[in-house]
Amino acid sequence: MAIPLLIGITFISFLVIHLAPGDPTELIGGDDPVQLQSIEQLRKLYGLDQPMHVQYLGWLKRVAFLDFGRSFQPDGRPVLDKIRERLPVTLLLNLIEMTIILMIAIPIGVRSATHQYSAFDKITTLFVFVGFATPDFWLAVLLQILFGVHLGWLPMSQLRNPMWEYLPFWKQQWDFVSHLVLPIGVATFGGLAGFSRYMRQSMLEVIRQDYIQSARAKGLDERKVIGKHALRNALMPIVTILGLSLPGLIGGSVIVETIFAIPGMGLLMVQSVFARDYPVIMGNLVIVATLTLVANLVADLAYGLVDPRIRVGRRR
Amino acid sequence: MSLRIRGRRAIGVALLAALAGGCAADGDTAERPTVANATPAYGDTYIDSLLGDISSLVPTVTSDGSSHAVGSLIYNGLVRYDRNLAPEGDLAESWSFSPDCRRLTFRLRPGVKWHDGAAFTADDVVFTWQTIVDARVPSPYKADYGDVERVEADGPGVVHVYYRHPYAKALASWGTWMLPRHLLESYVREGRIREAPQNWNAPIGTGPYRFVSRRAGERIVLVANPDYWEGKPNLSRVVYRVIPSQATTFLELKAKGVDSASLTALQYKRQTDYPAFKRAYNKYDYPSNSYTYVGFNLKDPRFADKRVRQAFAYAINKREIIDGVILGMGREATGPYKPGSWAYTDEVKKYPYDLDKARRLLADAGWKDRDADGLLVKDGKPFTFELLTNQGNDERKKIAEIVQSELRELGVGVEIRIIEWAALLKEYIRKRRFEAIVLGWGTGFDPDQYVIWHSSQTGPDQMNHIGYANPEADEMLERGRASCVQSERVRYYRRLQEILAEDEPLVFLYFRDALPVVSSRIYGIEPSPNGITFNFTKWFVPKQLQRYTAG
Numbered sequence: 034m035a036i037p038l039l040i041g042i043t044f045i046s047f048l049v050i051h052l053a054p055g056d057p058t059e060l061i062g063g064d065d066p067v068q069l070q071s072i073e074q075l076r077k078l079y080g081l082d083q084p085m086h087v088q089y090l091g092w093l094k095r096v097a098f099l100d101f102g103r104s105f106q107p108d109g110r111p112v113l114d115k116i117r118e119r120l121p122v123t124l125l126l127n128l129i130e131m132t133i134i135l136m137i138a139i140p141i142g143v144r145s146a147t148h149q150y151s152a153f154d155k156i157t158t159l160f161v162f163v164g165f166a167t168p169d170f171w172l173a174v175l176l177q178i179l180f181g182v183h184l185g186w187l188p189m190s191q192l193r194n195p196m197w198e199y200l201p202f203w204k205q206q207w208d209f210v211s212h213l214v215l216p217i218g219v220a221t222f223g224g225l226a227g228f229s230r231y232m233r234q235s236m237l238e239v240i241r242q243d244y245i246q247s248a249r250a251k252g253l254d255e256r257k258v259i260g261k262h263a264l265r266n267a268l269m270p271i272v273t274i275l276g277l278s279l280p281g282l283i284g285g286s287v288i289v290e291t292i293f294a295i296p297g298m299g300l301l302m303v304q305s306v307f308a309r310d311y312p313v314i315m316g317n318l319v320i321v322a323t324l325t326l327v328a329n330l331v332a333d334l335a336y337g338l339v340d341p342r343i344r345v346g347r348r349r
Numbered sequence: 350m351s352l353r354i355r356g357r358r359a360i361g362v363a364l365l366a367a368l369a370g371g372c373a374a375d376g377d378t379a380e381r382p383t384v385a386n387a388t389p390a391y392g393d394t395y396i397d398s399l400l401g402d403i404s405s406l407v408p409t410v411t412s413d414g415s416s417h418a419v420g421s422l423i424y425n426g427l428v429r430y431d432r433n434l435a436p437e438g439d440l441a442e443s444w445s446f447s448p449d450c451r452r453l454t455f456r457l458r459p460g461v462k463w464h465d466g467a468a469f470t471a472d473d474v475v476f477t478w479q480t481i482v483d484a485r486v487p488s489p490y491k492a493d494y495g496d497v498e499r500v501e502a503d504g505p506g507v508v509h510v511y512y513r514h515p516y517a518k519a520l521a522s523w524g525t526w527m528l529p530r531h532l533l534e535s536y537v538r539e540g541r542i543r544e545a546p547q548n549w550n551a552p553i554g555t556g557p558y559r560f561v562s563r564r565a566g567e568r569i570v571l572v573a574n575p576d577y578w579e580g581k582p583n584l585s586r587v588v589y590r591v592i593p594s595q596a597t598t599f600l601e602l603k604a605k606g607v608d609s610a611s612l613t614a615l616q617y618k619r620q621t622d623y624p625a626f627k628r629a630y631n632k633y634d635y636p637s638n639s640y641t642y643v644g645f646n647l648k649d650p651r652f653a654d655k656r657v658r659q660a661f662a663y664a665i666n667k668r669e670i671i672d673g674v675i676l677g678m679g680r681e682a683t684g685p686y687k688p689g690s691w692a693y694t695d696e697v698k699k700y701p702y703d704l705d706k707a708r709r710l711l712a713d714a715g716w717k718d719r720d721a722d723g724l725l726v727k728d729g730k731p732f733t734f735e736l737l738t739n740q741g742n743d744e745r746k747k748i749a750e751i752v753q754s755e756l757r758e759l760g761v762g763v764e765i766r767i768i769e770w771a772a773l774l775k776e777y778i779r780k781r782r783f784e785a786i787v788l789g790w791g792t793g794f795d796p797d798q799y800v801i802w803h804s805s806q807t808g809p810d811q812m813n814h815i816g817y818a819n820p821e822a823d824e825m826l827e828r829g830r831a832s833c834v835q836s837e838r839v840r841y842y843r844r845l846q847e848i849l850a851e852d853e854p855l856v857f858l859y860f861r862d863a864l865p866v867v868s869s870r871i872y873g874i875e876p877s878p879n880g881i882t883f884n885f886t887k888w889f890v891p892k893q894l895q896r897y898t899a900g
Binding site: 053054056073075078079103106108109110118119174177178181182185188189190191192193195196198291292293294296300304309 | 396401403410485543544549567591597600601606771775
């Protein structure tokens, strides 16, 4: 089922990208007359003079053998190389970000639920929604100005000091970490609202259940009631959402990557779209589409694993 | 309690200071030598910024600014342009044309070595040409060599280039960077030039800096070439940081994370005018190599009438546009040549802002009556047109808006449409489906602009997209490109400028100034018509001001 779906996705993507006016050769040169004269030859070289179905079938045939082709950019590098080069950074950033978000959001959610309508609940609600509503490009620049320009405490762009190669080993590590603080801080602040709210909601539902009452009734410590019995059940929807955010982990955030000059997937994708670099765009889409399909599948299976009712229902 | 309040207030003050855009304390306390008594010294690292990563360091296939910035320190051409935009020998010691201008002979500088120690010879020159014109090499510069019949090495130190007919840009085209034959020949022969390691990790040139390392999307490190034929450069290392956001580059500049950046007019005039910034950086301005214009589709009968175009030229206030759009940081254009370049003349018809003259010219052309909206009417149709420009260029958008309001005063309605760049080119410009446009043209070192103005260049994919045709202009363009004698060519191009100013096929607006700033610890910068980087190898940091001494 997944394979035809994937082909369908690639077909529509291919169509949409090629229907967008302009092709990669047109963007070469800009207002330089010499370069503009060479366009026809380049178009032939890239096979852009062929009809679209020929181009698509050719592409599909190659992709079946995992050959994503070469970039249309002047560097002409294999698409997979380009993606491989950028993926680790985005993955690292997003994994750290996700971990921090969960570490902050889950306790906030739990406490907000157990102390519903308390001052803590209200303040954290306000806090996470301010985070949700703050445009990240704005916050990013303000933090850069404060911590980078005025206080000089943190580096404000890229991942390493320009003189990184000439630093001693432990300084290199510290340098790398300090470069991550601002981008991860900005992304985390914006992402807290979702998970903490889900957590709060699902916890509220769970602690009203009868089995929590009985756990309390048999004299269990309140910490154990919440931390063990309630939390485990309340985490179920979080696990589902986590599975669905898997494609997002490799997608990367365009805004954060642009402002902080981080060479990740988001930046690659946007630059490829502007340059009409078809092979890179398609390669990226195939990977994200595949991951989304896989994530859906995993989420479906996970439901069965964590919720006995679904397993039983299927057996009938 | 009181402590807590004070703490909070302190944070508030810090935030306020940040928001108000005040300035960081300046850590530089070292005594600054004056320009006169500063002694050149070797050392320090120069940190520059790039808006995008390089696409390749094999220069025949690159067209992006980043690759060119980095490549210019790694490679040399046969000729280059000096401070006054006059050609001078680079890897060629001298050159000469045959009397019929069809043979160009270069004498190469002896003793030049590639970074790997191999000798640079005439074979490398022949190879570079073969690579560019090879059908499997995606070079955007092929058009420059279309008229070359053959290139011959005459011993290791002499190269003859034979042209089918005289080609004016011949000399300029050999400013192209030379490629090492001994490293790239096998790749070119197999049509795999883009797979050569020289593209990203190991470019070998003859230039003042050698490639050290690169981190994709992050930075490129170069180090001074001790054997450079012009002498070892003073700055020992150059680091390029890739920062895709101009706003971030600007903040890095303020925090001294980069030594140089190109500013926008707003940043240059308004946001860097405080003492700490002025102490830390020197600002420069010189005219850039491109001009902005309002162009008309001359196939449209309304614009085919010269009087209409002249009327618009009188009605569009160039000074106001320069002041309003780029805060005065530009020079009025009187034609397609940069003020200060050898072909330029300002003795042409000019169009000072004059609404009455504009009205009279339009009336002569038959645009007299007005309709209920106050628009001029001819044959029952009101004078309205669509003005297109590309998305993402704030400057051009503002120009379109100013033109709109100025022409409205004349009784002409203008509608502005902003279209994404690739779409604009393909669907509107190439297909000639536009009425008027705000765009720009780059001007190279050579004044030959045959492809832009000649009447034979109006086909669908060609560059005379406004459809300009004037027999005398054609003649000047043909004569100008068929000669290799500068004193003759000057005459043709001066006449061409007169014709263009009279015909006004475009309203030439302005040459924007390039606005670089460079850290004030760097000495030896000499602003010139050719910008500031032409003598980069002579820049230096006096010993006591050197900042990056590790490594």
